[in-house]
Amino acid sequence: MAKIDIDHVFKTYAGGAQAVRDVSISIRDGEFIVLVGPSGCGKSTLLRMVAGLEEISAGEVRIGGRLVNNVEPAERDIAMVFQNYALYPHMSVRQNLAYGLKNRGTPKPEIEARVAEAARMLELEPYLDRKPRALSGGQRQRVAMGRAIVRHPAAFLFDEPLSNLDAKLRVTMRGEIKRLQRRLGTTSLYVTHDQLEAMTLADRLVVLNKGEIEQIGTPLEIYHEPASTFVASFIGSPAMNLLQGRSTENGFAIGPDLWRLATGPLDDAAITIGFRPEDVTFTRDMRAGPEFLLDYVEELGAQKLVHGTVGGQAVSATATAEFQPQESMRLTVPEHRIFLFSTATGKRLRTPITPMQPAGDFSPVKA
Amino acid sequence: MKRAQFSSSLLPYLFLAPQLAVIFIFFYWPSAEAIRSSFFLEDPFGFGSTFVGFQNYIDTLTSPEYLGIAAFTALFTVLVTFFSLAAGLLLAVKADKVIRGSSAYKTLLISVYAIAPPVAGLIGMMFFDQHIGPFVRLAALFGWEMKVGLNYWDTTFAMVFVAVWKQIPYNFIFFLSGLQSIPASVLEAAVIDCRNGLRRFWTVLAPLLTPTAFFLLIINFTYALFDTFGVIDVMVKDKAANNPITLTYKVYMDGFRGNDLGGSSAQSVILMVVVLVLTVFQFRFLERRVHYG
Numbered sequence: 001m002a003k004i005d006i007d008h009v010f011k012t013y014a015g016g017a018q019a020v021r022d023v024s025i026s027i028r029d030g031e032f033i034v035l036v037g038p039s040g041c042g043k044s045t046l047l048r049m050v051a052g053l054e055e056i057s058a059g060e061v062r063i064g065g066r067l068v069n070n071v072e073p074a075e076r077d078i079a080m081v082f083q084n085y086a087l088y089p090h091m092s093v094r095q096n097l098a099y100g101l102k103n104r105g106t107p108k109p110e111i112e113a114r115v116a117e118a119a120r121m122l123e124l125e126p127y128l129d130r131k132p133r134a135l136s137g138g139q140r141q142r143v144a145m146g147r148a149i150v151r152h153p154a155a156f157l158f159d160e161p162l163s164n165l166d167a168k169l170r171v172t173m174r175g176e177i178k179r180l181q182r183r184l185g186t187t188s189l190y191v192t193h194d195q196l197e198a199m200t201l202a203d204r205l206v207v208l209n210k211g212e213i214e215q216i217g218t219p220l221e222i223y224h225e226p227a228s229t230f231v232a233s234f235i236g237s238p239a240m241n242l243l244q245g246r247s248t249e250n251g252f253a254i255g256p257d258l259w260r261l262a263t264g265p266l267d268d269a270a271i272t273i274g275f276r277p278e279d280v281t282f283t284r285d286m287r288a289g290p291e292f293l294l295d296y297v298e299e300l301g302a303q304k305l306v307h308g309t310v311g312g313q314a315v316s317a318t319a320t321a322e323f324q325p326q327e328s329m330r331l332t333v334p335e336h337r338i339f340l341f342s343t344a345t346g347k348r349l350r351t352p353i354t355p356m357q358p359a360g361d362f363s364p365v366k367a
Numbered sequence: 368m369k370r371a372q373f374s375s376s377l378l379p380y381l382f383l384a385p386q387l388a389v390i391f392i393f394f395y396w397p398s399a400e401a402i403r404s405s406f407f408l409e410d411p412f413g414f415g416s417t418f419v420g421f422q423n424y425i426d427t428l429t430s431p432e433y434l435g436i437a438a439f440t441a442l443f444t445v446l447v448t449f450f451s452l453a454a455g456l457l458l459a460v461k462a463d464k465v466i467r468g469s470s471a472y473k474t475l476l477i478s479v480y481a482i483a484p485p486v487a488g489l490i491g492m493m494f495f496d497q498h499i500g501p502f503v504r505l506a507a508l509f510g511w512e513m514k515v516g517l518n519y520w521d522t523t524f525a526m527v528f529v530a531v532w533k534q535i536p537y538n539f540i541f542f543l544s545g546l547q548s549i550p551a552s553v554l555e556a557a558v559i560d561c562r563n564g565l566r567r568f569w570t571v572l573a574p575l576l577t578p579t580a581f582f583l584l585i586i587n588f589t590y591a592l593f594d595t596f597g598v599i600d601v602m603v604k605d606k607a608a609n610n611p612i613t614l615t616y617k618v619y620m621d622g623f624r625g626n627d628l629g630g631s632s633a634q635s636v637i638l639m640v641v642v643l644v645l646t647v648f649q650f651r652f653l654e655r656r657v658h659y660g
Contacts, residue, residue, distance in 0.1 A: 074562035086552035100560035
């Protein structure tokens with residue numbers, strides 16, 4: 001168990017392509033950190049640099065305070081769980097679990113005790129003498145986890161460990177990983193592109209985009225206070241609605257519609273308005289927000305997803321199962337649930353929004 | 368599983384016929400002919416033959432010359448198989464790590480395989496030539512006066528050397544493709560689990576290469592026994608008598624140079640039985656240690 005410090009780390013490939021740019025994360029002892037981002041965002045590269053499978057071009061990585069830039073992967077005191085499990089196909093489950101310990105000269109009784117302990121924890125006891133090819137995907141995943149657990153390492157590194165499993169098993173294994181990590185208290189770095197996995201597992205999330213950190217925070221911080229349009233659109237399902245508009249005296253012009261919101265004058269005229277689908281309510285009150293034109297409805301059982309357009313831009317909203325959508329409705333969102341972003345930089349604008357007092361005519365105003 | 372049904376029971380045999388014909392004409396028929404003639408003493412000029420029973424076998428197996436050649440063949444086969452497998456594996460492991468210019472490197476290594484055995488023997492001969500051979504000069508630097516074609520062991524060395532050199536590319540290709548079929552993440556997991564590279568090789572890489580290695584062992588073994596004929600022929604033909612030859616070459620010498628068809632047939636039957644026994648042995652006892660993925 002140890003803290004991990006990633007300090008101004010870069011990965012530059014021959015030819016100048018940069019996969020990771022100036023990333024600094026300090027991971028506390030026992031913390032579960034999830035690196036999340038779309039494919040090609042550098043999350044796996046970063047993980048592999050911590051593991052020692054990829055060279056660090058610039059910057060420093062410290063595990064438990066020890067600089068590991070030039071330390072062999074086997075000596076970094078980390079264990080890694082791979083996406084395709086990477087089990088040794090010629091070894092039995094028992095041998096797979098014992099291999100890392102054997103190479104470190106662990107005494108035999110100790111190896112047996114640790115293998116037995118991991119097997120019990122992961123319910124692998126009936127399969128110890130099987131070869132990996134005789135196991136199901138979920139069992140193989142468990143063996144991969146077991147191989148990491150028996151080592152009692154300073155940190156677990158997970159490289160998309162659940163993406164080869166089917167949806168149902170993924171949910172089960174997700175819970176199991178969380179439970180094990182809580183129980184063992186081992187510092188963990190977990191890479192995924194699945195935002196739901198990231199939200200449910202993480203103590204803190206690191207959202208990466210094009211090799212750079214967009215935002216670090218707890219899942220709820222990231223969900224409720226996204227720092228940029230990228231984070232806003234990536235975290236949360238269905239994704240946050242982002243409407244491009246202009247700031248005017250009376251509110252925001254979205255296409256031909258005016259959304260009356262008081263923010264005070266903004267320096268940046270071109271802004272993006274963000275709000276989550278679950279914060280939308282519909283009304284027939286003409287004096288409420290902008291006009292929503294219905295496109296189609298997706299039934300999810302417990303609720304429905306209503307898709308449509310506002311000012312020609314796509315908007316989706318969740319509604320109760322009983323809700324009867326109309327062809328044209330008015331859309332309202334509580335002001336404190338509306339986010340403003342600069343369209344140019346994508347960064348969040350920290351402008352408090354105060355509700356505008358209704359005054360006069362609120363019918364659509366041509367902007 | 369559903370069994371395919373043919374409307375006529377003859378049809379499947381018709382489909383099999385070409386393959387069966389090839390095997391029959393080029394393997395069973397000559398084999399049967401060899402077995403038949405091994406029991407006869409053939410007149411060298413083709414004026415008839417006399418049945419002599421097992422006399423050809425007895426003559427062959429009690430001849431000290433034959434036993435000496437058999438011993439040499441065993442040594443030669445073991446050396447050629449071992450060194451060509453080892454060199455092929457070493458080159459493949461190294462080539463697998465090359466990133467820049469790897470295709471040029473691989474092509475260069477593979478291209479040797481395109482050389483016909485007699486040509487390889489000829490090139491080898493030139494390397495070991497008494498007057499212009501660079502290897503002979505190299506050996507002279509270390510005080511080794513190499514006389515290929517005159518000195519028994521010098522010739523052995525040259526023969527093994529050329530035979531190995533010829534076979535390396537073949538082993539290289541198979542080992543390389545074997546290496547590349549091992550998932551990178553398994554090797555990475557091993558890097559995290561084991562710091563010692565050599566230990567990693569023997570505990571992870573080598574076991575995963577056993578199917579390739581087992582296949583190559585059988586192929587190389589047959590190569591050393593039979594396909595080295597061209598190399599040996601170029602090396603020892605028209606040379607002084609006391610040169611090493613293998614059993615296969617002796618079959619040819621006795622049959623076509625010595626015109627002793629009966630004795631030559633007996634020898635080839637013995638060779639056939641030996642290879643059969645060894646191959647069965649390999650499959651029975653070595654294949655157990657092979658891990659098929």
